[in-house]
Amino acid sequence: MKVDRGVTASRWLSAAFAFVVGGCGVGLEEDTLPTEDVVTREQALAPNYANAVVQSGVTLVANPQNAVGAPDGQTASFLSLLGGALTLDMGQGEEGTGPLRIYYQGLSLGVVTQVEFRRSDMSIIATGQAQLLDLGLGTHSTLVSYIQPAPYRYVTLRGAVLSLYQVDAVEATGSAGTGLCGDGMVGTGEQCDDGGRVAGDGCSATCQMEPGYTCLGQPSVCHDVNECTNGAARCSPNAHCANTPGSYTCTCRPGYTGNGFTCVDIDECAMGMDTCPAGEQCVNTPGGFECNPASCMSPRVQCGSVCADLSSDPNNCGCCGNVCGAGRTCASGVCVGGGGGGWEPLRFTATWGRDGDADLVVRTPTGKIVSYGNPGPGVATDQGRFEGDVASGMGPENVAWAAGTTPPAGTYDVCLKAANFHPAAGEASPVPYSVTVKRAGQADQVFTGALKRQDVGDECHPKHHAYVGSVVVH
Incomplete structure (x- = not known):
């Protein structure tokens, strides 16, 4: 049975923690204490606090029992002497396989401490060193990474030379697959975890993939999905699609009106929006209009609003709309150049x-x-x-x-x-x-x-x- 001494979330303060990785691959990461809404989530995930003190593992620590259970402001104090140590039991059947969170207070200067992860037979699995730098009043917290395959039953905290600090509680934040949102590991109920709790970057504050993103890896790396190129956009065929972070926009093409998902042709002729010269007839076309002259005498043909000779017109050479480039002319319906770089x-x-x-x-x-x-x-x-x-x-x-x-x-x-x-x-x-x-x-x-x-x-x-x-x- 866990010892639950309660915790008041509003009194927790954020803690900065610089880490130094030991030779066995265990180190402490920068972390921030949970806000009240995240505390509720941790409680829903059944926090695993230490059950008991191992009496044979206590050296130069006052009130070691205060480190058992949830953080409540009652602390076990490491005395200002060489060799202080405190060993805590996480509980049989409640062995830890994920990171260890340490709640501490009472620092007046930076402290170097050592954490040892132990099996049920007290043999050491891994160890590392870290610097506790967060000073001042209140309870602070730091996270100790644990990446070994073997579960740990006991943890030992060792003090430093001529240092004083106080341990409020220790917690195995979760076994593999049940880590906290923001720890960089994709756990049960999480679609992603990028190591943070900030929305708008593809992975939400509750570790769910946000619409318009794909996320892979641990920590998760999220990339915007380009709906305009992968066929997911639902723009009208008469609209332009523009990709945006997490989404896309649809804008009707010139000559059409609507919201981009539905675009209706504008009848420029009926609305008097055409620019046809006097005497020419306006004919509405999809996305535009044409001005039709009364007639075109052979060999000229009608090309839009003009009568063109397709055999010699450089703007309608061979067919309507075929424009001969700079330096070229239209001869017998074919664009030809004059040499000297004119082609x-x-x-x-x-x-x-x-x-x-x-x-x-x-x-x-x-x-x-x-x-x-x-x-x-x-x-x-x-x-x-x-x-x-x-x-x-x-x-x-x-x-x-x-x-x-x-x-x-x-x-x-x-x-x-x-x-x-x-x-x-x-x-x-x-x-x-x-x-x-x-x-x-x-x-x-x-x-x-x-x-x-x-x-x-x-x-x-x-x-x-x-x-x-x-x-x-x-």
């Missing part, structure tokens, strides 16, 4: 087979992304630029490096996302596509296939479902 060194062009919104994404050899969400050009895109975002129609969308720039050498990954189609891209309603890659000094490369899954975002790599293919630039 574009690299261009990706995507078109698709039915009306809708597809997003071209290119990942450079250095891991930079060029896309609708990161159009460049600049350091963040390795000087590549995104051209011609198409919210409706069949493309094209382009990613290109202007004449005079040098794309990084290496492998480029290409993805095409089915952002918004009606009906949605799927097995029963695939969206055929073609992606053409033009490289200076190399043959054009064409990728074809079909999009079978609705998707948005900037993620692109060979294992992604929207992956089209890869090209190597020398």
